[in-house]
Amino acid sequence: MLVARTVAELRAARHEAPGPLGFVPTMGYLHQGHISLVDAARAECATVIASIFVNPTQFGPGEDFARYPRNEERDLEMLEAAGVDAVLLPPVEEIYPDGDMTRVHVDALADVLEGARRPGHFVGVATVVSKLFHIVQPDRAYFGRKDAQQLAVLRRMTRDLLLPIEVVGCPIIREADGLACSSRNVYLSPDQRAQAVALSAGLRAAEAAFADGVRDADALRRIVTERIEAQPLAAIDYVSLSDAETLRELSGVVEVPALLSLAVAFGATHLLDNTTLTP
Amino acid sequence: MLVARTVAELRAARHEAPGPLGFVPTMGYLHQGHISLVDAARAECATVIASIFVNPTQFGPGEDFARYPRNEERDLEMLEAAGVDAVLLPPVEEIYPDGDMTRVHVDALADVLEGARRPGHFVGVATVVSKLFHIVQPDRAYFGRKDAQQLAVLRRMTRDLLLPIEVVGCPIIREADGLACSSRNVYLSPDQRAQAVALSAGLRAAEAAFADGVRDADALRRIVTERIEAQPLAAIDYVSLSDAETLRELSGVVEVPALLSLAVAFGATHLLDNTTLTP
Numbered sequence: 001m002l003v004a005r006t007v008a009e010l011r012a013a014r015h016e017a018p019g020p021l022g023f024v025p026t027m028g029y030l031h032q033g034h035i036s037l038v039d040a041a042r043a044e045c046a047t048v049i050a051s052i053f054v055n056p057t058q059f060g061p062g063e064d065f066a067r068y069p070r071n072e073e074r075d076l077e078m079l080e081a082a083g084v085d086a087v088l089l090p091p092v093e094e095i096y097p098d099g100d101m102t103r104v105h106v107d108a109l110a111d112v113l114e115g116a117r118r119p120g121h122f123v124g125v126a127t128v129v130s131k132l133f134h135i136v137q138p139d140r141a142y143f144g145r146k147d148a149q150q151l152a153v154l155r156r157m158t159r160d161l162l163l164p165i166e167v168v169g170c171p172i173i174r175e176a177d178g179l180a181c182s183s184r185n186v187y188l189s190p191d192q193r194a195q196a197v198a199l200s201a202g203l204r205a206a207e208a209a210f211a212d213g214v215r216d217a218d219a220l221r222r223i224v225t226e227r228i229e230a231q232p233l234a235a236i237d238y239v240s241l242s243d244a245e246t247l248r249e250l251s252g253v254v255e256v257p258a259l260l261s262l263a264v265a266f267g268a269t270h271l272l273d274n275t276t277l278t279p
Numbered sequence: 280m281l282v283a284r285t286v287a288e289l290r291a292a293r294h295e296a297p298g299p300l301g302f303v304p305t306m307g308y309l310h311q312g313h314i315s316l317v318d319a320a321r322a323e324c325a326t327v328i329a330s331i332f333v334n335p336t337q338f339g340p341g342e343d344f345a346r347y348p349r350n351e352e353r354d355l356e357m358l359e360a361a362g363v364d365a366v367l368l369p370p371v372e373e374i375y376p377d378g379d380m381t382r383v384h385v386d387a388l389a390d391v392l393e394g395a396r397r398p399g400h401f402v403g404v405a406t407v408v409s410k411l412f413h414i415v416q417p418d419r420a421y422f423g424r425k426d427a428q429q430l431a432v433l434r435r436m437t438r439d440l441l442l443p444i445e446v447v448g449c450p451i452i453r454e455a456d457g458l459a460c461s462s463r464n465v466y467l468s469p470d471q472r473a474q475a476v477a478l479s480a481g482l483r484a485a486e487a488a489f490a491d492g493v494r495d496a497d498a499l500r501r502i503v504t505e506r507i508e509a510q511p512l513a514a515i516d517y518v519s520l521s522d523a524e525t526l527r528e529l530s531g532v533v534e535v536p537a538l539l540s541l542a543v544a545f546g547a548t549h550l551l552d553n554t555t556l557t558p
Contacts, residue, residue, distance in 0.1 A: 007441060095441070096439075097439065099435070100439045101385055101386045101388065101439065102384065102385045102386075102405070102435065102436050102439035102440055103386065104381065104383055104440075105381065105382045105383075106380055107380045107382065108380050109380065126381070130440055131439075131441045134440055134443065135441050156378070156381065159376060160375075160376065160379045160380065161381055161383075161409055161410055162286060162374070162410045162413045162414050163413050164413065164416075
């Protein structure tokens with residue numbers, strides 16, 4: 001497995017790689033969710049390239065950029081074991097050259113949900129992914145559905161900018177009790193970790209109600225909210241039921257594929273989860 | 280010469296074209312300035328692709344998008360005669376797909392000079408050129424130096440977004456009396472056309488003073504301003520002497536390569552011209 005620390009090294013390797021080329025961008029501190037993306041790429045592509053880059057521009061002031069968990073050695077072992085051909089692991093100045101001032105905005109989709117909670121976050125995400133796409137020039141790029149809004153923003157960006165890349169969304173990978181895998185789970189205290197199971201339990205309860213015929217948007221949101229509010233260490237950022245493509249919040253009877261998504265804080269740690277309800 | 284009206288047609292042709300591939304993006308209504316870009320591309324590249332697309336997002340409300348001059352038949356004849364291999368000539372909906380909301384911002388460079396006069400103009404320019412770059416995937420792209428700020432913005436964007444493309448700036452082509460070629464020259468009345476020679480004459484006078492040792496920024500701007508103010512039909516938008524790379528306005532003694540640039544209105548027609556002064 002090649003480890004490229006510069007754009008030039010990665011480009012040289014990419015040039016000789018057989019296609020189709022699958023790309024798995026990550027911020028490192030890998031878990032089974034990331035490995036499932038590599039597996040999906042491996043199954044469909046002759047060459048798989050991953051990246052590890054903790055992107056400063058998608059963190060706001062006071063967020064966890066400096067303390068975001070990192071473990072390069074373990075990450076590289078996991079990627080090699082999963083069959084990755086090359087990893088891009090660049091310093092910040094390779095991705096943000098001296099004087100850098102260009103930003104990619106995906107306007108309406110980026111202002112709600114996580115974008116409302118984290119102003120500028122999706123500008124940072126769209127900008128860094130467009131840069132990584134230009135370096136790697138993949139045929140397909142793999143992202144987890146846990147970050148549902150990120151996936152929607154990147155699908156929209158890829159389509160709007162006419163990038164010749166297929167954006168593939170992959171299923172959420174969960175721990176044994178249902179908690180969605182996340183690099184940030186490591187921040188949780190044992191008590192927080194125990195209560196965090198309410199996120200997925202709330203979504204499962206709403207799915208069950210939906211299967212039983214409940215279609216009212218408020219009622220579905222309330223099922224999730226009540227489960228989480230029963231946990232004394234949990235503070236809800238939002239529980240949203242939105243049009244799965246436009247992310248516009250739904251009211252009344254749910255008639256389209258709907259994204260039921262949430263963000264919940266345990267102390268300074270914000271966790272995400274979601275499911276899609278299809279009538 | 281292939282005329283592609285869809286992204287898919289152009290991509291298919293591009294796939295089989297020998298490299299290096301040169302790209303000349305235009306808004307049509309071609310003149311000798313455009314043909315000089317094709318000539319430069321032809322001299323350096325095995326394949327030359329041009330585009331003709333009057334980009335709505337770079338025109339402000341009340342600007343000349345609807346009446347921008349168009350002559351598709353003549354443009355295609357000129358491109359074929361100049362040895363272009365393929366032309367992309369798409370309808371707006373090919374470039375701005377349904378629901379399009381992604382915009383590329385090149386922040387600081389885009390807010391001065393033309394960007395101050397035309398808010399949002401360079402967002403439109405950077406966005407459409409990034410789309411065209413993704414469709415054509417050229418090795419080199421050719422732009423005229425007449426639009427000096429556009430060239431600076433696109434160089435910056437290409438560098439920042441890590442696009443594997445060389446942006447080539449080509450000399451300004453002029454009519455016999457010195458007026459810079461522009462598709463908008465067709466708007467000028469005979470009186471306006473006669474007075475418009477003051478733009479290039481003012482720049483030549485400042486160059487001569489600079490060659491004689493004049494280094495004061497105000498004095499150099501004044502030489503240009505006075506020439507233009509002597510024309511009763513001319514209204515100055517700006518006469519600027521700025522750092523050629525950062526476009527920051529200079530004061531005092533000029534010590535760096537400096538862009539002496541201007542925009543002047545004759546009625547509703549805004550004309551640009553510039554020269555670079557190198558100490």
